[in-house]
Amino acid sequence: MFMTENHPKKITKSDRTRAQILEAARRLFAEGGYDGVSIRDVAAQASIDPAMVIRYFHSKDELFARAAVVDLKLPDQRTDPAMIGDTLIRRFLVNWEGPANGPGMIILLRSAASNEHAAEKVRDVFANQVRPMVASIGDPADAGRRAGLVASQLLGLATCRYLLRLAPVVALSHEEIIRNVGPVLQRYATGHDAG
């Protein structure tokens, strides 16, 4: 069934098609979410037969799981507590608009609204990536609350800018975002109440 893999690697033709399918899926899932995209849509976008999508990825769920991989690349080492707000918002902009990073996060956010499986994945990203980073500064007992507030601002910004595409939020420059949202994240992450 699979090629007899003695020597580790070999780029077969199927690897390329598999990659094409995955890329098509990522693009479509990012625009329509899990429910809004059919396997036939993905197949058409990849110029291939729908049956191949199932052959390479065994089900729509598995294809989605492969497409919705997220790594926020947050610095887990001790960050300068005085700069954490700035660090977070800059990292956010790179993750959502940078060229390298895939659209994993927008796929997840789009789908999470009406798909419990995707919602669970978002909660995983929060628990395993955002929360530890916020916990690395300040009181660990308080980390959940602070990370939750951070997430509320960042996911809201993402929702308005990339999901709903609210005109005034889309129009914000990176500098404006950093200048306005950075301090809010700083306050949330450090746990200092309003002053």
Place this chain on the structure above:
Amino acid sequence: MFMTENHPKKITKSDRTRAQILEAARRLFAEGGYDGVSIRDVAAQASIDPAMVIRYFHSKDELFARAAVVDLKLPDQRTDPAMIGDTLIRRFLVNWEGPANGPGMIILLRSAASNEHAAEKVRDVFANQVRPMVASIGDPADAGRRAGLVASQLLGLATCRYLLRLAPVVALSHEEIIRNVGPVLQRYATGHDAG
């Protein structure tokens, strides 16, 4: 077809069933979003035949439109600029958790992620309700930007607390939310940069 309506009103039996259908639709749309709920689901929840749903509301789209009505009841009269952050966050909590207000906003937010029609409605709510309220204080030329920032925080809070149900955000008490988010909204709405 319709009852010959000379004298204005009369509560017929059909009015009650229509209301039952609408209530069932609201409940289900709030949990599953537009795509996640079928007309058969609504019919079952209302203990009625699916055909009746179409007879009363002419299509799924129209049923959804009736279910997703939103009135934030923001004070459009000139609000005390020094209290606008507090006013906004308290109004937010009433709208999302108060007993009277329907689940219109959560229906919209859930569906907007993968349904362009619903997304457009959210943008309408922003443009016609949130923006004017923020514009009523401060420089009108700047209102869009400020209202956009306000929306990013409020929709993010709603996303985390009611949509994704992130544990630490769900656990926040009303007082904590008011104390933490209020000042942020205050700063966003008045347009004062970080200090």
Place this chain on the structure above:
DNA sequence: TGCATTTGTCAACAGGTGTTGGCATATGCA
């Protein structure tokens, strides 16, 4: 060259969708 494996297409399945029209019942006015 042959031949086994890989890569791909086609047709079909079982089930769910929004929507429609026909027909039975219940209601309420004369």
Place this chain on the structure above:
DNA sequence: TGCATATGCCAACACCTGTTGACAAATGCA
């Protein structure tokens, strides 16, 4: 009481969905 109307159920439609298995073409090693 009769009868028109309002209310409701049933069956079916055309279509889309994820998924499967059988069969054809291409590939690459001997």
